[in-house]
Amino acid sequence: MKHADFSTLDTHHVLPAGTRRTLTTTPLFGLDLVDATAEVTIRALLSPGRRRVHFVNAHCINVAARDAAYARALRTGDVLLPDGIGIELAARMAGRSLTENLNGTDLTPRLLAAAARAGLSVFLFGGRPGTAEAAADRLCRDIPGLVVAGCRDGYAGAADPRAAIAEINASGADILIVAMGVPRQDTWLADHADLLKPRLTLGVGALLDFLAGNVARAPRPLRRARLEWAWRLAMEPRRMARRYVAGNAVFLLRAARHATMQPQAQALAKRALDLGLAALALVPLAPVFLLTALAVTLDSRGPVLFRQIRVGRDGQTFEMLKFRSMHVDAEARRGALEAQSDRSGLCFKSRSDPRVTRVGRILRRYSLDELPQILNVLRGDMAIVGPRPALPAEVSAYPDRARARLRVRPGITGLWQVSGRADIGFDKMIDMDLSYAARPSVLMDLVLIGLTVRAVLGGRGAY
Template sequence: MTFAPSPTTFFPAHDARFGSQPAPERPSPVRLFGIDIASSSSAAMIEHLLEPGRRSRVAFLNAHCANVAARNADYADALVTADAVLPDGIGIEIGARMSRQRVTENLNGTDFVPALLHEAARRGLSVFLLGGRPGVASAAADRLALRIPGLRIAGTRDGYEGLEDETATRAAINTSGADILLVALGVPLQDLWLARNAERLRPRLSLGVGALFDFLSGRVRRAPEPVRRLRCEWIWRLAMEPRRMAGRYLWGNAAFLVRALRHATGQGDGVAPLRRMLDIALAGGGLIALAPLFGLVAVALRLDSRGPVFFRQTRVGKDGVPFTMLKFRSMHVDAEARRDALLAQSDREGVCFKSRTDPRVTRVGRILRRFSIDELPQILNILRGEMSVVGPRPALPQEVAAYPGHALGRLAVKPGLTGVWQVSGRAEVGFDKMIDMDLAYARSRSLILDLLLISCTFRAVFGGRGAY
C-alpha cells in the first residue's frame, strides 16, 4: 500500500508571515554535546536561511544523529562546522530540558523542508534533489512540483550511480543553477558529503534531509497526524520496521538518554533527568506493549455507547500549569453537563467528587475503571512531559480553585499516573488524607520511593480497592 500525503501532511499552506518581517530574527542556540542547536520558530528560521546574500549548510540533529556523532569524529566535526543545526524530534527536546534549556520548536526535516520550499517557491527559487534509490528523488520532485505551485525543480540525481562520480555530481548541481540543494544520503554520509564539498557547490542553501525523499515519494508511509502531534513518530517507525529500527530506537534511545544525563549532570542537575529517563522508558515501553489492548478497548467503547474513544479534560499540572489529560471514555457523552446535579451523591467528603453508583458511567466504563484501564492513555501525557509515572492525582481546575492554601503544595511536582493515593485505596481515601499523602510525597520524593510505588501499583490495580 502506498501513502499519498494530503497537501497538509507534507505541504503546509504558505504562512503570510513569511516575507512580512523587516528584520529576520536571529535564531538563538541551545548547546548540547558541544553542538549549537538552533532554538527558533519555523517561520523565523526560514526567514533566516533565505535571507538574501546568505550561504548556509544545514544539518538536522536527533537522538540517533547524536549517537552516531559520539563515535564518528568526522561526522561530529561536520555538525559543529555547519551553519545551522536544527532540532529534530523529542529526544533533543528532552536532552535540552535535562540541561535546563528549552528548544523553541521541533524543526524536523519532514515538516520543515516542505515549509521552506513553499517560501522558496514564493521567492522564485529553485531546488535540486540528490539521493535516494534510483527513481525516488525524481518521484519526490514530481510530488513537490504538484503540491507546491511555482516551485522550480532544477534537477534530480539518485544516491547510487548518480553519486559514483563526485566531480560529475557537483557539475550537475552547479550547472543546474539551483538555489537550494537537498541531499538524502542518510546519516552520516549526507553531512560528510556536504561538508567535504561545501566550498565547491554553488547553491546558497544546502540541507541533509535523511529519509525525506522516501516520505515525499510515497515509498515509506509516515505516522498518522495524531501520532506526530503526540511526538511519538519514532514508535510508529519502530512498529513498521521493528527489525531495522529496534537498535536505533530501543537501545539507541536509551544510550542517548544516558549521554544526555551525563551532559546534564556535568552542569549539576542529576535527579530530575533520571526521573525523566524512567518516565520515558516506562511510558514508551508500555505504549508499545499495550497497543493491542488499546485497539480492543477502542472497539468495545464504540460498540457500547455513542461518543469518542478518548476523553479529553483540562487538568492542573506542575506549578498550576493547565494541560489536556487523556483517558479512555468511561462515561456517557453528557457526563460533564450532569456533574453538578450529582454532587450531592458523592461518596467522598471534600473537594473531589466520587460516586460508586455514578449513573454517567457506561457498562464498558465500569470494567475499565475497575482495572484502571481508563487511565492508560495518560502514558501519552507522560511522553509529552505533562505528567510523570509517579505523582499526585491530576486535579480539575475547579478543584484547585477550592483548595485550602496548604493543599496547593501538591502542585510542586508533576501529577502522576500512579502515586501514594492511587495505591492506598483511591476513592476510599478522603480529600484531607489525600492532600496529606501528596504533600508528604512532594517533600520526600526519591527514585527509590517512585520504584516502590510503581511496584505497589500492580497489587492496587488487581485488588481494585477504591476503583470506581
C-alpha cells in the same frame, strides 16, 4: 514537474551575519542548536548568504559520538536544527528549553514553499533511482510555482562526486537537498562545501522516501504525540531496532550524563554534598567543639567564637565564624604588624604573630579553629570546598582578574589550603582559586576533601 534549464569551515558554530541577527541558539552536547520558530528559521535560511544546514536528532548525537568525520561536519555546520522528542528531552534535562521541533520532514516542505514564492529553485539529490523524481512530482503538486532544477539518485548517481557536483552546479539551483541518511549526507555536504554553488544546502534523511511514497509516515495523531519513531520501528523492526531500541537507551544515558555536567546540576550537587557533609559532621564533632571551646575559655579572656565580616559569592558579605585563636585586641594591633608579614601579596600572615594565644597556635596547627565554619556552610554563606573567604579590605585592593574568584562560595578548604596554605603567595593563590572557580565540580570537591586530611596532619603553612 517543472524543471529549470539544466545547461569547509574551521570555525565553531558561527552563523552567517544575516542569520545571527534573527536566529538564537541553545548549547546542547557541545553544539549550538537553533532556538526559534519555524517561521523565523525559514526566513533566516532564505535570506542572502551561504549556509550549510544539518538536522540533529537523538540518532545523530549517538552517531557523532563514534564518527569523528560526522561530528566535525556538525561542528562546522552553519545552522543546526533540533529534530525530535529526544533532543527536546535532553534540553529539558539540561535545564533548557527549545522553542520548536524543527524536524526536516515537516520544515523542508515549508521552506520550499517559501522558496517558490521567492523565485528560488531546488535540486533533489538522494534515494534509490526514481525516488528523487517521484518526490519532485509530489512537491510540484503540493507547492505551486516550485522550480525543481534537477534530480539525481544517491546510489549510482553519487558514485562519482565530481560528476554529481558538476550537475548540481550546472543546474543553477539555489537550494540543494541531500537525502542519503546520517552520517553520509552530512559528511558529503561538509566535504564538498567549497565546491557546491547552491547557497543553501540541507541534509534531510528520509524525506525523499516519504514524499515519493516509499515509506509511510506515522498517522498525524502519533506525530502530534511525538511518537513517529515508534511508528517507524513498527514498520521496519529489523532495520530500526538498533537505532530506536538500543539507540534511544544509549541516548538517554548520554543526555543524563550531559545534564549532570551542566553548571546548574553541578551547583545543586555541590550544595547537596555541602549540606550532607556538614550535617553529618556535627554529631561526631560535638565533643571536639566542647573541648575546644573549654580550652579557648581557660587560655585567655574573651569570647569563644571569633566573628569577622568576610566577602562571599558575588561580593556579598557575611559573618564568618571561627574559634578564637588570638587575643581580643588582635584587630587593633594588626596595623602595627603588617610590615612583618611572612607572605607576599595582600593577605597578611606571620609565623610569629604575637597576637596568637597558646591554645590558638595548636588550633591553627590542626585547623581546629576553622570548625565553626560548618555552621557557615549550613547557612549557605560558605561551601566545604572553595576559595579562601577574603576580607573586604583585601577585595577592595584586588586586581581585576582576582575578582573572578568571587563567582563561587568561599570554602573551608580548597586548592590553596591543601597546597601549602600561608606558604603560598597571593598571586599563586589567585591562580589556584581562578582555576577552581572556572570548573567547580563534585568530583574535584571530593578529591580536595581527601587531600585536606593529609594537609591538616602535615601542618604545612598552618600558622
